[in-house]
Amino acid sequence: MNTLHRVSTILCLCGIVSANAQTNVIEDFESYSVANNGYVDPTLIPDSGWTRTGIGVADWEVHCCSGTLGFPTREDNTLDGSDKFLVLRRSNPGSSPPGGGPPARGDDITEFKFPVLVEGTLRFQLNPANTSADPFRLALYDSGTGKFAMQMVYTESRWFHPDGTKKINSADFRVFDHPGNPIVSEIQPDGEPDAFDRWYDITFTMNRGGTFDLEIVDMGPTAPTSMTSGQPARGVLASVSNQTAGVLGVDTFHLERNSGGGGGEKPTMIDNIEITRVEAITVVGTDVGTGMDVEYPTTASAIYQPQVTDDLVSGVWTALGPLVLDDGSTQSALSATRGAAGRSYRVVVF
């Protein structure tokens, strides 16, 4: 952390210095204006980088202040001792989380956007809640393709291992690659007290060419109190390399729906999201000319395939982009024309 350039703006782009310089994005939540024991929905702050899809009360909010909580039994201090962090404001029915209440689980998709990470690391700290639901569900997305590189779930209890056994209080991380195959599925011994009430450091490394590495490190018990054994940091729990990402980069920290917060006490906390990436350079020799923008009407849930040909006589048509499942809006298919004359277009509807 001390090698990074920490600034007061919420989303920091440290600027282009030179080719291969490091660009850092730090979301440590300290720059939000939050009263003691207060909450702020970060998606309401302009230029914060946070957005959510959903209605009603936000699932995730910035909370203050670590170490001076009005509910000392509810929440833990941040690992680094700083005041603020992101907290999941969901709970089981019947419990009384501060300002929470139904729904019992998250019903938004909450996202943090950052400059695309083609080569570099995304790292954050996590303290999951103790719950029979999943207190933490994350995907790292590429908004350009709409595909995820990796999904991660932390589950306290009641998940089924690939061997068919039902895990009770296993308190474990599971990680899935882009095709959805589990690449990490059991990294903690079963039994209680186990993995809740502990801080984890999670490092995702995007490799050039569409693979990723991942490391999950147990950094130690929460403070001021921990319901676990209180063991000191347990070190590296999982480390995988060169996993299939299915995308060339990621630009979205995507918190999924359906995370729960147990009884509302000691909810899931996230802090210090850091992105360190190889900076891009601007390509010299870029030319801007005239391409084609093919507009076509659509109807809800029909499937469309724009196509292009340079030779109508041949009857050979080539797909112009992927299939489009649409909702009734006007769509555009964009076509480069460089070096092509007499290009023709059509749109198949399925």
Add this chain to the structure above:
Amino acid sequence: MPNTSCQRYRAGVAAFLLIAGPWWAFGQTTVVEDFEGFNVTATILDPTTVGGSGWTRDGVGVSDWDVLENVPPINTVDLAFDGTPQYLVQRRSTSVTPKFSDENTDFAIPTIVEGSVSLEMNPAFVAGDAGDSFRMSLHDSGSGSNAMTIVFTQLDWPVGSSGDFRVLDQTNAVLAEGIIPNDPDTDNPTARDRWFRILVTLHGNGTYDVNVFDIGPVKDSAGVPRPYHDPARGEVLTLTGASLPVASVDTFRLTPGSTNGFGLQPTLIDNIIARDYFEFIEIDRIKPGAQISFPTQAGKIYQPQFSDDGSTWSNVGGLVPGDGTTQSVVASTTGAPEGREYRVLEF
């Protein structure tokens, strides 16, 4: 009852399926089976018992698939995706015998060499017993062979609650697997309680594609979304350019071996559309766009961008892998102010 049409005209009577035969030879036939033409007087109706329906089955005993009219007091199943009252429903359950579908249930479609078959499907959640909640093939009655089989499995493949699609070839080898996470936790929002659109495209050159789209969550008979109500998640399976083992297909076939959990929320099928040609829509207009061309190097990755103020940059499309050639992307200029700037970043 299917609607059969020639080119873009859709007729609305079942009898047309029979008299339209000569048109099929011209390769311009659309068959739409939305199940709304069946007269379901007793809640459910075996479509194979209706003359001219195009539906047949090759087993005995109770039918596996029936048309259901989802009106009160039926309230244990989901609404059709399009809100219409009738659809096809699987009548098998782990709580009754036989637990699994035990016959081929066929629907006649035009002989397709080049064209497409699509349908909407809401798979059952098989919680009590392992099983596939949906199994279909496109079949060639002439050779007696299936072109491919498409399977949805909720449990026990390859792990519990994978909730995913597979495409199998004629030897049952897996050609493609969906990308719904193989998440073993049944509490998680995987594929249950959702509608999918399955599209099979036959290219006329001996190859075919299969694409499966998640089109959104189910709603119960009161119109309330079920718990896992993410909006449409988009494409969840892609198979491109698979070798077609038959010359053509002429049958939509629901194959044996499918089931559902406890009889509630069974697998639903609606809006089967089969065409023996490609249908095109009229393009509104073709207008100029900004074509951004840039030299690339193999191993580098590129991101084209635009800006209207010279300081805030937005991406034009996704990342582009370099290959040593000059590559081009096009940005729409609709609504763009004068002086829009473009650049390409290299990583």
